[in-house]
Amino acid sequence: MVTKAEVGRRGEDIAVNYLRRNGFLICATNWRQGRYEIDIVAQKSGMVHFIEVKTRGINSLATPEQAVTKTKIAALHRAASAYLAQYRVVGEVQFDLIAVDLFPDDTSDVRFVENIAEFGW
Numbered sequence: 462m463v464t465k466a467e468v469g470r471r472g473e474d475i476a477v478n479y480l481r482r483n484g485f486l487i488c489a490t491n492w493r494q495g496r497y498e499i500d501i502v503a504q505k506s507g508m509v510h511f512i513e514v515k516t517r518g519i520n521s522l523a524t525p526e527q528a529v530t531k532t533k534i535a536a537l538h539r540a541a542s543a544y545l546a547q548y549r550v551v552g553e554v555q556f557d558l559i560a561v562d563l564f565p566d567d568t569s570d571v572r573f574v575e576n577i578a579e580f581g582w
Contacts, residue, residue, distance in 0.1 A: 472516025472561040497540035508553045511541045516561040525560035534578045
């Protein structure tokens with residue numbers, strides 16, 4: 462039996478590989494500060510991407526996209542603000558989602574959804 466944490470780690474590994482193949486520089490994975498957490502921080506073409514990764518098995522009742530709620534977006538905003546303050550990052554910021562569906566034959570489907578929320582400086 463695969464645990465939820467194992468599914469999440471697998472999805473994040475798939476997401477990092479996807480981003481690297483598509484020209485992103487990975488700045489941080491599983492960044493944490495207190496209660497704040499960001500799955501992936503990446504850069505591409507001068508843009509800082511704060512990326513939420515949602516992974517689901519084929520038998521899940523909801524899609525990964527459906528797991529991104531207003532509460533999750535608010536938490537991501539707080540975490541991004543803390544990250545930007547800690548590292549004094551200047552520049553454009555974007556919030557994205559990588560949705561990963563895992564299949565029983567060990568294959569996966571990856572969807573990169575850009576601009577899931579505005580930062581609202």
